[in-house]
Each structure stands twice: as structure tokens, then as C-alpha cells.
Amino acid sequence: MTDTFDIDYNRLPSHVAVIMDGNGRWAAAKGIPKLSGHKAGMEALKKIVRKSGEIGLEYLTVYAFSTENWKRSDEEVGGIFQILVYYMEREIKEIHKQNVKVNILGDYSVIPAKAEKAVRDAVELTKNNTGLQFNIALNYGGRDEITRAVKRIAEEIKSGKLSVDDIDESEVSARLFTAGMPDPDLIIRTSGELRLSNFLLWQSAYSEYYFTDCLWPDFDEAQYLGAISEYQNRKRNFGGR
Ligand code: FPP
Numbered sequence: 001m002t003d004t005f006d007i008d009y010n011r012l013p014s015h016v017a018v019i020m021d022g023n024g025r026w027a028a029a030k031g032i033p034k035l036s037g038h039k040a041g042m043e044a045l046k047k048i049v050r051k052s053g054e055i056g057l058e059y060l061t062v063y064a065f066s067t068e069n070w071k072r073s074d075e076e077v078g079g080i081f082q083i084l085v086y087y088m089e090r091e092i093k094e095i096h097k098q099n100v101k102v103n104i105l106g107d108y109s110v111i112p113a114k115a116e117k118a119v120r121d122a123v124e125l126t127k128n129n130t131g132l133q134f135n136i137a138l139n140y141g142g143r144d145e146i147t148r149a150v151k152r153i154a155e156e157i158k159s160g161k162l163s164v165d166d167i168d169e170s171e172v173s174a175r176l177f178t179a180g181m182p183d184p185d186l187i188i189r190t191s192g193e194l195r196l197s198n199f200l201l202w203q204s205a206y207s208e209y210y211f212t213d214c215l216w217p218d219f220d221e222a223q224y225l226g227a228i229s230e231y232q233n234r235k236r237n238f239g240g241r
Pocket of ligand 1: 022023026069
């Protein structure tokens with residue numbers, strides 16, 4: 001593969017996670033409606049999913065809608081879900097052709113019915129695909145995810161399925177939405193904000209972070225490869241020396 005970045009394709013991160021931030025500011029800078037920014041964000045996402053599959057990435061996780069995003073106006077929330085339905089209905093054939101498997105992180109039973117159905121159909125259609133595992137965090141919050149795991153563990157102890165002595169990190173991991181998946185190696189956040197915003201709190205313990213001022217709709221394949229290239233130049237020691 002030829003590109004302008006010095007990337008070792010045999011040493012790719014297994015799992016890249018992305019906080020797609022800056023759609024609103026991108027739209028404001030252009031003097032267009034905020035939802036047009038989210039639409040442009042969807043176009044950027046299409047490029048990054050395609051590129052991830054092409055380079056042979058195993059896992060891509062994107063933060064599409066957080067447990068806190070419900071606080072936004074009804075118009076914006078409704079619009080984001082409409083964009084999601086559009087994406088799921090129009091793009092799913094292409095995603096399926098790319099052998100991508102769609103997974104959802106988060107309790108999506110509470111999202112608008114049309115979006116819930118579109119998401120369920122996409123997960124069902126792609127469930128046997130063996131290429132990129134594409135996780136969409138929807139109504140996702142890291143604290144909510146950990147709280148759910150704690151509740152499940154408590155219930156299993158109460159019913160005698162698990163004993164207190166059995167609880168270890170792997171038992172907690174096994175009850176998260178990401179059960180069975182590797183932790184993210186690289187977390188990218190666009191738009192210059194330097195926060196984790198309740199994203200993958202447990203899983204990000206040893207992740208490398210890449211922050212860029214680029215607003216999400218402007219994030220393209222070149223920016224993505226640049227982030228992966230920088231990741232490959234970092235030295236990770238997981239607390240050791
Ligand atoms: C953050 O930008 C973005 C979101 C809250 C929504 C992300 C949604 C998409 C990219 C739409 C498509 C998603 C899928 C899965 C099809 P912001 O609104 O917080 O930007 P701002 O901080 O500049 O206001």
C-alpha cells in the first residue's frame with residue numbers, strides 16, 4: 001500500500017476508538033444548520049469505516065450518541081437519529097459488501113423505534129461478517145456500562161451463580177458491552193477538546209490518546225493514517241518499564 005505516511009501495516013493497533021466531535025462548530029463556521037454538520041459527520045464516518053476495512057483494522061468503535069446527549073434539543077436529538085436511520089438503511093448494503101460486522105455498545109432499546117429497528121436489522125444482516133468489527137456506541141456511557149456490570153455481578157452472586165472470590169478484572173470485563181473484545185489501543189478525539197466524556201472508561205486504562213484540532217467533518221483518510229502513524233511512534237509500557 002502506498003501513502004504519504006510511514007505506517008507499518010503489520011503493527012496496526014487492533015482497536016481504534018473515535019470521539020467524533022466538532023460537527024456543531026463545523027456547521028456554525030459555515031453558517032449552516034447544526035444538523036448539516038452531523039450529516040457531514042456521517043460522510044466523514046463512511047470514509048473512516050471504509051479505510052479501516054481496507055487497511056485490515058480489527059475493531060473500530062465510534063461514539064455516536066452518549067447517555068448525556070439526550071439533554072440536547074428535541075430537534076437535534078431527532079435529527080441525529082434520522083441521520084442514523086439514513087446511514088443504516090442507505091449504507092448498510094455497502095458496509096455488508098465490505099464484510100463489516102456492526103455491533104452496538106449501549107442500551108439501544110430506548111432510542112426512537114425507527115432507529116432501533118434500523119440498527120437491529122443492520123446488526124442481524126452483518127452478524128456473520130468476518131472483516132472489520134464496527135462498534136457504534138449508542139445511548140452509551142462508561143459509568144452506565146460499569147454500573148450495569150456491577151448490577152449483573154450482584155444479581156449473579158445473589159442467585160448463587162458467582163461467588164465474591166470469583167470477582168476479578170476479567171469477570172468485570174466480561175459483563176461490559178465490549179465483552180470479548182480487546183481494549184482500544186488508540187483513542188482519537190477531534191475538535192481540540194481534551195476530555196474522555198464518559199467514553200470507554202474501563203477499557204481505556206492503557207489506551208494511547210490522539211487529540212487533533214481538526215473538526216470531525218474534516219477528518220479524512222490522511223488525518224486518520226496520520227493518527228495511526230503517531231501511535232506507532234509511541235512507546236507503550238502498560239505500567240511496566
Ligand atoms: C459531536 O459533535 C457529535 C455528535 C454528538 C454526534 C455524532 C453523530 C454523527 C457523526 C452522525 C452520524 C453517526 C452515525 C453512527 C451514522 P458536536 O455536536 O458535539 O459538535 P460541537 O461540539 O462542535 O457542537
